[in-house]
Amino acid sequence: MNTNQLVIALTKGRILEEVLPLFEQANIVPSEDISKSRKLIFDTNLSNVKIMVIRGSDVPTYVEFGSADIGVVGKDLIMEHGSEGFYEPLDLKIAECRIMTAEPVKAPVRSGRLKVATKFTNIAKQYFAEQGQQIELIKLNGALELAPAMGLADSIVDIVDTGKTLKANGLEAKEVIAHISSRVIVNKASMKIKNSIIRDMLRKLNKAVDDKIQD
Numbered sequence: 001m002n003t004n005q006l007v008i009a010l011t012k013g014r015i016l017e018e019v020l021p022l023f024e025q026a027n028i029v030p031s032e033d034i035s036k037s038r039k040l041i042f043d044t045n046l047s048n049v050k051i052m053v054i055r056g057s058d059v060p061t062y063v064e065f066g067s068a069d070i071g072v073v074g075k076d077l078i079m080e081h082g083s084e085g086f087y088e089p090l091d092l093k094i095a096e097c098r099i100m101t102a103e104p105v106k107a108p109v110r111s112g113r114l115k116v117a118t119k120f121t122n123i124a125k126q127y128f129a130e131q132g133q134q135i136e137l138i139k140l141n142g143a144l145e146l147a148p149a150m151g152l153a154d155s156i157v158d159i160v161d162t163g164k165t166l167k168a169n170g171l172e173a174k175e176v177i178a179h180i181s182s183r184v185i186v187n188k189a190s191m192k193i194k195n196s197i198i199r200d201m202l203r204k205l206n207k208a209v210d211d212k213i214q215d
Ligand code: PRP
Pocket: 142, 143, 158, 159, 160, 161, 162, 163, 164, 165, 166
């Protein structure tokens, strides 16, 4: 392992627009405009640092197995993946939202097990187990808000930001399962072997987060 080379895995999509300015302040800038390219890995202004841009749900996997040293990913996807395989040293305090349960505003009286639709099956399983409630889990990959209206589920577990999507689909938020934001995660072996370069990067990113909050 080259102890001076670093691969950073960023989550594509909305988070990226908020992450790149923080990295820029930490003096890590992609060599080309990521949003205008179909490439998946990019050189940066630093000859020893590369940036990959992948789906959020794949970031924990790349970091856990060490194909990326560092990742930026939502806490929701860390919780869903499980966080034992890497360190989570920094909260970037961006892309903040909540993971919640939600039900129809006029929920019919129910009999039998609660049917819960979600793409966050591990989070939902753990949450309802902690509540002592037996559920029937229905795995969906998107548009969860449709499931109750279509009779597929009684309840959903999903990301809520403004709450507009719930409202537009006749649902209301119920319980907060967790507060979510984007986190920096680090491969455990990289943290030891590349300690000084990673520490330096974390310190600069931490300062960028603090400066942004003070603005
Ligand atoms: C998320 C989530 C909701 C929506 C909530 O979807 O699944 O649909 O945002 O936001 P709101 O409370 O501001 O309405 P996202 O757009 O991230 O896409 P996804 O369906 O791929 O998760």
